[in-house]
Every structure is written in structure tokens, then in C-alpha cells.
Amino acid sequence: MGAQATRGGKVYETEVLIVGGGATGTGVMRDLALRGIHCLLIDRRDLNAGASGGNHGLLHSGGRYVLGDADTAAECRREGGILKALAPECIDACGGLFVAVEGDDPEIAARFPERCRAAGIECSPVTPAEARELEPCLSEKVYAAYAVPDATVDPFRITLENVNHARQLTQSLFLAHTELERFVIEGAAIRSALCRDTRSGEAITIHARQVVNAAGAWAMQVARMAGCSSVRLLYSKGTLIISNARIGRRVLNRLRAPGDGDILVPGGTVSLLGTTSATVQSLEDIHPSVAEVDRLVAEGLAMVPEIAHTRFIRAFSGVRPLLMASGAEADGRKASRGFSLFDHESEGLANFATVAGGKLTTFRLMAEKTGDLVARRLGNSAPCKTGTTPLPSGDAIRWTEPGFAPRYWAARREPGDLILCECEMVPTSAIDSIVENAPGAQSQMSLNAIAVRSRVGKGSCQGAFCSLRVTSHLYDRQVYDSPEGLRNTRDFVAQRFKGVAPVAWGEHLPQLELAEALHCALLGLDQLADDRVVDDGAQQARDGTQDR
Amino acid sequence: MNTASTTATRTIDFKAAARALLPAGASYDACLSCGLCSAGCPASGLEGMDPRRFVRMAMLGMNEELSTTPWVWTCTQCQRCKYVCPMSIDVAVLVGLARGAWPNEKKPSGIVRSCEAQLRFPGTSAMGLQKEDFVETVEETVASVRGQGDRFARLEAPIDKQGAHFFVNQNSREPATEPEEMGPLWKIFDYVGADWTYSSTGWAAENFCMFTGDDAAWRKMVEQRVAAVNRLGCKVWLNTECGHSFYTVWKGVERFGLKADFEAGSLVSYYAQWIREGRLPVNAAWNTQGIKFTVQDPCQLVRKSLGDTMADDIRYVARTLVGEENFIDMAPSRSANYCCGGGGGFLQAGMKERRWAYGKRKFDQIAATRADYVLTPCHNCHSQIEDLGHHFKGGYRVVHFWTLICLSLGILGANERKYLGPELARLGL
Numbered sequence: 001m002g003a004q005a006t007r008g009g010k011v012y013e014t015e016v017l018i019v020g021g022g023a024t025g026t027g028v029m030r031d032l033a034l035r036g037i038h039c040l041l042i043d044r045r046d047l048n049a050g051a052s053g054g055n056h057g058l059l060h061s062g063g064r065y066v067l068g069d070a071d072t073a074a075e076c077r078r079e080g081g082i083l084k085a086l087a088p089e090c091i092d093a094c095g096g097l098f099v100a101v102e103g104d105d106p107e108i109a110a111r112f113p114e115r116c117r118a119a120g121i122e123c124s125p126v127t128p129a130e131a132r133e134l135e136p137c138l139s140e141k142v143y144a145a146y147a148v149p150d151a152t153v154d155p156f157r158i159t160l161e162n163v164n165h166a167r168q169l170t171q172s173l174f175l176a177h178t179e180l181e182r183f184v185i186e187g188a189a190i191r192s193a194l195c196r197d198t199r200s201g202e203a204i205t206i207h208a209r210q211v212v213n214a215a216g217a218w219a220m221q222v223a224r225m226a227g228c229s230s231v232r233l234l235y236s237k238g239t240l241i242i243s244n245a246r247i248g249r250r251v252l253n254r255l256r257a258p259g260d261g262d263i264l265v266p267g268g269t270v271s272l273l274g275t276t277s278a279t280v281q282s283l284e285d286i287h288p289s290v291a292e293v294d295r296l297v298a299e300g301l302a303m304v305p306e307i308a309h310t311r312f313i314r315a316f317s318g319v320r321p322l323l324m325a326s327g328a329e330a331d332g333r334k335a336s337r338g339f340s341l342f343d344h345e346s347e348g349l350a351n352f353a354t355v356a357g358g359k360l361t362t363f364r365l366m367a368e369k370t371g372d373l374v375a376r377r378l379g380n381s382a383p384c385k386t387g388t389t390p391l392p393s394g395d396a397i398r399w400t401e402p403g404f405a406p407r408y409w410a411a412r413r414e415p416g417d418l419i420l421c422e423c424e425m426v427p428t429s430a431i432d433s434i435v436e437n438a439p440g441a442q443s444q445m446s447l448n449a450i451a452v453r454s455r456v457g458k459g460s461c462q463g464a465f466c467s468l469r470v471t472s473h474l475y476d477r478q479v480y481d482s483p484e485g486l487r488n489t490r491d492f493v494a495q496r497f498k499g500v501a502p503v504a505w506g507e508h509l510p511q512l513e514l515a516e517a518l519h520c521a522l523l524g525l526d527q528l529a530d531d532r533v534v535d536d537g538a539q540q541a542r543d544g545t546q547d548r
Numbered sequence: 549m550n551t552a553s554t555t556a557t558r559t560i561d562f563k564a565a566a567r568a569l570l571p572a573g574a575s576y577d578a579c580l581s582c583g584l585c586s587a588g589c590p591a592s593g594l595e596g597m598d599p600r601r602f603v604r605m606a607m608l609g610m611n612e613e614l615s616t617t618p619w620v621w622t623c624t625q626c627q628r629c630k631y632v633c634p635m636s637i638d639v640a641v642l643v644g645l646a647r648g649a650w651p652n653e654k655k656p657s658g659i660v661r662s663c664e665a666q667l668r669f670p671g672t673s674a675m676g677l678q679k680e681d682f683v684e685t686v687e688e689t690v691a692s693v694r695g696q697g698d699r700f701a702r703l704e705a706p707i708d709k710q711g712a713h714f715f716v717n718q719n720s721r722e723p724a725t726e727p728e729e730m731g732p733l734w735k736i737f738d739y740v741g742a743d744w745t746y747s748s749t750g751w752a753a754e755n756f757c758m759f760t761g762d763d764a765a766w767r768k769m770v771e772q773r774v775a776a777v778n779r780l781g782c783k784v785w786l787n788t789e790c791g792h793s794f795y796t797v798w799k800g801v802e803r804f805g806l807k808a809d810f811e812a813g814s815l816v817s818y819y820a821q822w823i824r825e826g827r828l829p830v831n832a833a834w835n836t837q838g839i840k841f842t843v844q845d846p847c848q849l850v851r852k853s854l855g856d857t858m859a860d861d862i863r864y865v866a867r868t869l870v871g872e873e874n875f876i877d878m879a880p881s882r883s884a885n886y887c888c889g890g891g892g893g894f895l896q897a898g899m900k901e902r903r904w905a906y907g908k909r910k911f912d913q914i915a916a917t918r919a920d921y922v923l924t925p926c927h928n929c930h931s932q933i934e935d936l937g938h939h940f941k942g943g944y945r946v947v948h949f950w951t952l953i954c955l956s957l958g959i960l961g962a963n964e965r966k967y968l969g970p971e972l973a974r975l976g977l
Contacts, residue, residue, distance in 0.1 A: 245577065311577045403608055403609065
């Protein structure tokens with residue numbers, strides 16, 4: 001099942017090849033591993049590189065969909081309950097409020113509790129005064145409020161746990177920066193996938209009995225590579241901004257027809273204000289714009305006035321892969337948030353499946369349905385176990401939760417364990433465990449890859465200092481032994497800058513000046529010679545989508 | 549002796565408190581994580597903390613850890629962090645708040661006891677000196693100074709003289725343990741013909757209540773002292789060679805919105821003024837041996853209150869007294885000076901090892917000047933720097949300005965040379 005070197009590069013054998021390292025792909029990986037099946041998961045970039053990293057981390061109570069999509073609402077409720085029970089370490093069961101402010105349609109507010117009841121979602125009315133007592137940041141103009149069991153989920157940790165568990169169960173493997181170039185199809189089956197390591201340029205051939213397309217926004221492209229045109233997606237770009245510190249205790253939802261700036265989601269130590277929605281035609285060059293950020297702030301402050309003075313440290317965009325349904329072409333907000341499983345059998349393939357659409361909250365269910373199909377095809381009769389088996393944690397995969405590292409460090413009182421990232425208080429031991437043992441750990445591991453597995457670069461300095469300190473540490477440890485390490489640093493700070501630029505005002509502006517002085521004036525990273533054939537960082541910059 | 553206290557430390561919401569207490573644009577939100585604060589903080593590393601970490605932990609919501617870390621007693625609230633911060637973030641304000649939230653029996657008892665002593669008697673002495681003791685000691689010492697010769701036969705140290713121009717306060721250390729050290733100061737007043745008085749109430753020049761973090765106690769202390777000055781109708785409240793006692797009143801009047809019918813002045817500024825006016829004709833002619841001096845800028849007097857104007861005065865007086873070529877400044881200095889570690893109640897907190905670790909930076913700075921003497925117009929600086937010299941085996945001595953002024957004027961008595969070395973023990977006698 002492992003790799004063997006041939007003239008044409010590396011060759012891998014596996015039972016199931018999964019394309020796409022997001023919540024769904026990793027969920028499928030774990031689902032199948034729990035049935036005893038070996039998988040190979042590949043991603044062109046890294047874990048959570050698409051929508052699974054570019055979201056607000058809301059674990060929906062379902063309340064957000066009761067007005068337009070009762071089925072999705074009920075699905076969210078069920079799946080949210082399962083995740084809360086099986087992966088509590090990834091969840092902040094903070095609760096949520098739906099609030100209507102003066103000017104919002106009273107009809108919608110009036111209908112809300114009844115719709116929640118219909119979807120089976122707990123919903124209790126609170127008076128505006130109580131709401132403001134629960135969440136003092138709320139506007140005095142709130143006239144109706146309901147409490148729902150919203151929660152938040154750490155989308156990075158959950159994918160890491162998925163991959164880690166699959167690795168423990170069946171030695172399933174994840175390969176980062178492995179791009180699918182084409183399928184070799186014989187008769188009714190994909191025989192192999194021809195891929196390339198985008199860092200080394202090396203060719204990789206993967207032989208698999210079954211292939212699962214969980215490529216998220218890229219699922220339509222992957223399906224087409226297999227000659228399948230049934231997968232039709234609508235690309236809906238969403239932009240969010242992250243505050244320097246947590247604003248509300250709970251998830252705060254605006255009780256109105258979905259619009260920009262109507263949800264403020266806590267992310268541990270920060271808050272995320274979202275979300276814009278704009279249909280885009282291409283997946284290239286997706287990045288947050290100043291206009292989107294302005295809209296978020298302008299809309300958000302109606303619900304939470306202090307947003308007008310809040311320091312935001314970063315903007316990011318993701319692309320929602322929405323299933324195309326009739327009438328949905330014009331408006332991503334009205335498209336179904338449900339998912340579909342394509343077996344592609346009517347298109348002449350018996351070992352290919354695509355799972356598309358859906359939401360972070362429902363990834364487990366998507367993986368279950370996909371796992372059922374793939375296991376049946378493999379003649380494996382083991383039932384799905386993801387609904388009852390807790391997700392195991394581990395040393396190398398617990399560093400993505402905002403606020404974990406500081407608590408760990410404070411409780412441990414180990415003065416020798418130097419803090420490398422001061423903003424998020426990430427200690428040396430965290431970096432060491434990630435480099436050694438995190439899913440997707442690799443030689444010369446890039447700062448971007450470390451950041452996906454930790455809070456490095458996520459704090460107020462946005463990598464200005466930690467990039468240099470972590471790089472120095474990795475050179476000290478001889479993880480880096482060439483100018484490649486410095487280029488990693490450059491790519492990392494360039495990547496962070498793209499997210500910082502749209503929120504560059506007020507208190508955050510001096511931060512950028514300081515970063516520029518450090519990175520360009522002092523270190524000359526902008527002058528760094530770049531003699532790489534394949535440039536992972538530049539690739540990411542072209543791809544545009546960004547995680548948080 | 550409180551070994552089984554059940555009183556819990558109140559947990560503060562530091563992020564919210566910072567927003568409430570600090571100006572917009574200079575609150576913890578504005579932190580750039582640049583670490584200038586930590587790099588220049590002698591308390592960095594103690595208890596695993598530093599100022600940047602304090603700010604970040606506040607922003608990360610680690611209120612319990614911050615509410616209980618003993619680091620707040622090793623931070624002297626010297627505000628160097630604020631001074632170098634590009635966003636002017638004041639960490640010390642919340643350190644004070646955190647101190648105040650500790651239950652009294654868990655606070656360093658030396659600080660608490662000093663504050664309690666101050667509150668006990670109207671003299672406000674942290675050493676518990678009562679009115680009668682103070683008056684008696686002053687009278688006895690006056691008699692002793694007059695006995696030094698005709699030059700001082702009419703010297704006076706008035707107490708409660710209504711309408712005197714200067715209300716002079718007095719650190720308790722001299723009347724309590726070394727009354728002869730008051731003599732040089734009185735001689736200077738006598739020399740320039742100053743119209744001054746002590747007071748039998750609110751006379752003490754120390755305020756540990758501020759260091760307990762108990763704002764109410766700080767306020768009470770300042771109120772008593774302000775009332776004492778107002779009562780005597782003095783124009784100038786003249787603070788002796790002491791840092792924090794100046795700051796507590798200067799800042800307290802503003803902070804608590806008190807009505808003060810006087811202006812606050814520091815003794816060193818008046819030394820400088822009197823020298824410039826020719827009323828205090830000091831010079832360095834006595835320093836024929838080329839003895840080297842450096843000065844310690846008291847944080848409370850320079851960075852935290854009067855700024856570099858005060859630092860200029862300190863240097864003007866020092867250079868005049870010891871000779872330009874014999875004065876060596878520390879680096880950094882003036883408003884960027886490092887705290888010595890004697891402030892903030894650290895000397896009274898009983899945390900010797902940490903106080904020495906804190907003071908190592910100051911010791912190294914002094915050692916780098918190779919000065920024989922450190923001049924400092926602050927009692928806490930004086931004690932700490934002297935202690936650092938003993939602990940780290942520095943060869944220097946620490947001396948008050950009044951000693952050198954009187955030495956230069958040829959009026960320093962034989963018993964007023966406690967802080968001078970043997971080379972100066974007989975000079976001018």
C-alpha cells in the first residue's frame with residue numbers, strides 16, 4: 001500500500017483515493033477507515049485549503065435555515081448534536097441569539113419561533129433587555145430576540161482529527177500539495193490517477209479501486225476530468241473579517257432575510273463577522289475586497305455597534321460550492337445548502353463518486369452517505385461508525401484551537417518551553433510536535449502548513465514576528481537547511497498580507513507598517529532570489545482562496 | 549500569619565478594564581506585539597511574564613491567570629513599557645488594578661503593613677512614627693545641628709508654621725533611623741533663606757497605599773496630605789528627595805479630583821533654581837581626586853511625572869556638584885531609564901531573589917559607567933541600588949544630593965557623612 005519509486009516517480013496503491021482535503025474529504029477518509037478500508041487522501045494544496053478553512057466555523061443549530069430551507073435546518077440540528085457529543089474538544093457550545101433590530105421585517109421575526117418548532121430546533125424567546133444583558137455588545141435597537149443552541153466548531157482541528165484517526169485505524173495517508181493531472185480510465189473504471197507534487201515537481205501515480213471526488217468548489221473540475229458532466233456547481237464567494245479579540249459570548253445572528261454582515265461568530269479568542277455572498281464564475285484570484293469589508297462593517301454595526309470601533313486583523317474569502325438548482329443561478333443565498341452524492345454510474349463509471357454541496361455542519365453525514373456507497377462497491381459490509389465513535393485527539397493536532405496554547409502554556413509552567421508566537425502564545429513544543437507528527441507533516445515543512453495546524457500567524461501581528469521566530473527555530477532544529485526556509489517565510493508573510501490589506505485602517509495600520517519595516521526594510525524578504533522551479537507559495541497566491 | 553486563608557482573589561475582566569481605563573487608541577486592542585515593552589522591562593521573565601504577555605493574555609481572555617500571577621508584585625509600575633510603546637499602551641494601570649483585587653492577606657505583607665501604618669496616625673508615616681516622636685526628633689536634631697558651630701546657631705526647622713512658602717515633607721527613614729541626615733537639608737534651606745515648614749500632620753514622604761492597589765487608601769492618604777498643606781496655607785508643597793511620594797500626590801490630586809491650593813514641586817528643581825540664581829554657590833572644586841559619579845533618574849519623578857525637564861535639572865545639579873568630566877550618564881537614561889527595582893513596594897514585598905533579578909539590569913548599567921558613586925534623589929532608588937551593590941559586589945556608594953551640596957559648600961558635618969567613602973570622610977572639616 002505504500003509508495004515505490006519508479007522511473008515515472010512515486011507510485012501508490014490504495015483501496016480508495018479521495019481527492020480534496022477539506023472537512024468532507026477527511027470525513028470520508030475517517031468513515032472508510034472505521035470500516036477497515038485504506039485510503040489515500042490528496043490535496044492540491046493542503047488540509048482546509050478551500051471552503052473548509054474559509055468559513056466562520058459555525059456549527060449551525062439550523063436556525064439560520066428555518067426560514068428558507070427546512071430540510072437543511074433539520075439536518076443541521078441532527079448533525080450538530082452528533083458532533084457536540086463525539087468531538088466536544090472541537091466545539092464551543094456557546095449558544096446563539098437571533099436578534100431583530102429596528103428596521104428589520106417584523107413578519108420574519110414573528111414567524112421565526114414557529115419555523116424553529118417545525119424543524120425541531122430549540123428556540124426560546126428572550127426580551128430585548130435580557131438579550132442585552134446576555135450580550136452587552138448588542139444594539140439598543142434590538143426589538144426581538146430568540147436563543148438557539150448554536151455552537152462553533154474548529155474546522156481545522158476536526159479535519160486534523162479525521163486524518164489522524166484514519167492514519168491510526170488503517171494507516172491511511174494524506175499527501176499535501178499533490179495535484180491531480182488526469183485520470184487513466186479503462187472501461188467503466190478509473191484505473192489510476194496521475195498526479196504531481198507541486199513542490200518538487202515529481203510525478204505521482206496512484207492506483208485505487210475506488211475514487212471519491214470531495215474537491216469542494218473544485219469538484220466540478222475533478223468530475224469533468226473523469227468525463228462526468230452531471231456535477232454542476234454554483235460558486236458563491238463569501239468574505240469574512242476577524243476581530244482582534246472576541247466580541248460576543250454567543251453566536252449573534254441577525255433575524256432577517258440573509259444578507260451581508262448579519263452574523264458574528266466567536267472563534268475562541270476572536271470573533272468572525274460575515275458573510276458576503278457574490279456569485280463568481282471562476283475559482284481563480286479569489287480574495288477579499290475593501291468594498292466587501294466595508295459592507296460587512298456597515299451592516300454589522302447595526303446589530304453590534306462597537307464593530308464601528310473594533311480592530312479587525314484579517315479578512316478572508318472562501319467559495320461555497322452550491323449545487324445548481326433551477327432558479328439558483330442568480331442568487332447564491334437562495335441556492336440549496338443541501339448536498340448530493342453522485343454515483344456517476346449513468347455516466348459509465350462504476351468506481352467513481354462525487355460528493356458535493358453541503359455544509360461544514362453536515363460533513364459527517366455527507367461522508368456517511370459516500371462511505372456507504374464506496375464500502376458497498378468494495379464489498380465491505382461494515383456499517384458506518386462515525387455517528388457513534390468519538391473523534392480521538394492527539395499531541396500534534398490540538399494546536400488550532402484559539403486559546404488552547406496559552407492555557408496549555410500557563411498551566412504547564414515550563415520556562416524552557418519558549419514561546420515563539422507571542423500573539424497566540426504558541427510554544428516551541430507545539431511547533432516541534434507539529435513538524436514531527438501532525439497529519440501532513442513533511443520535510444522542510446512550510447510556515448503555511450504549520451499555520452494550518454496551529455495558531456501561528458493568526459494573532460494581531462499576523463505573522464510579523466512569529467514568522468521570523470518560527471523560521472529561526474526550524475533552522476536551529478535543522479528542519480530547514482537551505483534558503484528554502486527563508487522563501488517559506490516570505491511566502492507566508494506575503495500570504496498573510498493579502499488578508500490584512502483589506503482591513504488596514506485605524507489601530508491595525510501601524511501593524512502593517514511595522515511588518516513592512518521588518519520584512520522588507522530590515523530583512524529584504526521582498527528582494528529574496530527565487531530560483532525554485534515550482535513555487536508552492538506563488539501557487540497559493542494565484543489560487544487566491546485563503547484560510548482564516 | 550495567615551496560613552489558611554479562604555479569601556479568593558477577585559477575577560478581573562482585563563480586556564474590558566483596559567478599554568474602560570485607557571484612552572482610545574492606546575488600549576490593549578492597539579498592541580502591535582512588537583515587544584519593545586518587554587525588551588526594556590527589567591521584570592521580563594520573572595514569573596514567566598512580561599508586559600507584552602500581560603497584554604496578550606488580557607486579549608486572549610486569560611483573566612484568572614492574570615488575576616493571580618504574582619508578577620504584578622514584581623512589576624514596579626515604572627511605566628517604561630508605556631514610554632517606549634509606539635501605541636503608548638499603559639500596562640501599569642492594570643497591574644495596579646490586579647494588585648487591588650488580591651485579598652489583603654495574600655498581598656505582600658510588607659506593603660500592606662506599611663499602608664496600614666500610614667492610615668493609623670495623622671502624620672501618615674509608614675514607619676508608624678507619631679506626632680510627638682517626629683516633633684521631638686526634629687527638635688533634638690535642630691539642637692544638635694546648632695551645636696555644630698556659630699554658622700548654624702540660628703538654624704530652624706519649623707513645624708506647623710502657618711503661611712510658610714514651602715510645605716516640606718519628610719521621608720520617615722531619617723527621623724526614625726538616621727536623624728542626622730536631616731541636617732544637610734535644613735542647612736541648605738538655611739543657606740538660601742527659604743521660608744519653609746514641616747507639618748505635624750500629613751508630613752511623611754512615602755505612600756505605600758498606592759502600591760497595595762487600594763485606590764481608596766491611596767486617595768485617603770493624598771486627601772490627608774493635601775488638607776495638611778491647605779491648612780497651613782503654603783504656596784508650594786515641596787517634596788523631598790523621593791520619587792513615589794511626589795508622584796502619589798501629583799497624580800492623586802488629578803486622579804481623585806482634589807482641590808489643592810498649592811503647587812507641587814520637587815526639591816531637585818529648587819536646588820537647580822537656587823544654583824542658577826547664585827543663591828547656592830556650589831561647584832566641583834572639592835573633587836580634586838576626580839571621583840566619578842552617575843545619577844539614577846527616579847521613574848516616579850522623571851518618566852512618570854515631570855519628564856525630561858526634571859532629568860535636565862538632576863543633571864545640571866549633578867554636573868555642577870561633581871564636575872562635567874566626572875559625571876558619567878547611564879545608558880539609557882532620563883525618561884528611558886530603567887527602573888532599579890526599588891519602586892512599586894518591591895523593597896517592602898519580601899521577594900528578595902526576584903528583586904535582585906530585576907535589579908541586575910540596573911547593576912550592569914551602573915557597572916558600565918564605572919562610577920564610584922550613584923547620586924539619586926529617591927529613597928527607594930537609594931536603598932535598592934545600595935542593596936544591589938552589596939549583593940552583586942559592586943564597588944560603588946549611593947549618596948543623596950544634599951550630602952554633596954553641603955560638602956561643596958563646606959558645611960557638611962562630620963556625622964552627616966554616612967554615605968560617603970573614607971576618601972571624603974574628612975574633606976572640608
